Amino acid sequence: MASVAPTLIHERALASERGHRYIGAADEVGRGSLAGPVSVGYVVIDPADVPLLPGVRDSKLLSDSVRHELVPAIKSWVAAWGVGHASAAEIDALGLVAALRLAGLRAVNFAHEQQAADAVLLDGNLDWLSATIQPTLLDSLLPGFGDPEDVDGLQIPVRTLIKGDLLALSIAAASILAKVERDDLMDSYDRAYPAYGWIQNKGYGTESHRQAILEHGATDYHRRSWQLTPKGQ
Template sequence: MSIAPPTLLWERELAAQGYTLVAGCDEVGRGALAGPVSVGVVVINAATASELPGVKDSKLLREPVRQALVPAIEEWALAHAVGHAEAAEIDAVGLMAALRLAGTRALAQVAAELLPGFVILDGNQDWLSVPVQPELRFGVEVADVEIPGVPMTVQTRIKADMTCLSVAAASVLAKVERDSIMIEHATSYPQFGWEHNKGYATAAHRSAIAAHGPNDFHRKSWRLT
């Protein structure tokens, strides 16, 4: 059974409601034992963006296909970024706050170019907004320039990475960048097989942690073995 590719249907609906600049947002690495959580953001003009053939939820694409799509996605988007929160940060503040930290870092990068008015967030948990606050406000520094706290509407959408093209594109960027980080770390720590498992909880990865102990890239607050 074939899965229908993501479209711009909902982004077009948002444009009709007055949200011209729409950001798709998705995370990768939530369930890994090692490495960062990474959040991709892709901003488009929801009224004028064209469809982008071949882009799907990153989990449905083979690694070479994902990598080949990155230049097209970066050219298609008005702005794009991937933010990360490292393992030590996950241990310090918890997973939800770390996802918010990574997402805020990505949004800060795109805000250096433009500010989306609406963020489509994959899933059913709004980990991006400040708790008990329906809008995302942030004041962070990018290249020593203070960004004012500009409100954005954040709305979750279940399986947005499979139905909304902007979110699917964000998932590809986040997956490719995080995978590259884990492959780079694997050269220094070959015993964990990160070039293959990307830090996720495979049996071989757990066995390697039991044999060699965790390192600074592992989430030590998690059950690792």
């Protein structure tokens, strides 16, 4: 059965609800992988001023070739875009949720140099993108405050949307940007470490990938704090 095309209904609803103009959208890739970064795609659109974008779906529903073909159209369609990554070492040091927030903030900071959003749609039911600590008035008076490194997440409204990559066109577009960039990274890592099959598995825990870890050990691209091999082996 063909998938139903995502729409701009949710973006337009969020914009009209609070009087916003520019809506951001974010989705992550690589959350459950054993190796490689967690990556966040982010786009900013004016939902009142963009058409529907044919062919865009949740990245998992599209072939690799179709995803790559859609990237130029997506980048032309949006007001701004960015992809951010948090490495395996950062995931080990910070934990997954904090690493997601870091990758998301990197994507947002890049995009907002082009066009800032007023509010954000985030795929899923967990808001891992908002700042965990809100700055006080005193913080804002400190020298240097306002740099991207001073906050650990977004200070603008974030709205979560379950199955957002299936429902919201902007989230689907963000998912494609993240998937393409992360997959290309994993392909490049495979050239240095071909034993792990990253071109095929993209770092996820297939049986052959886990067996390669048993035989060759973990690399710097593996999330060493994770259970990389079956217990007892």
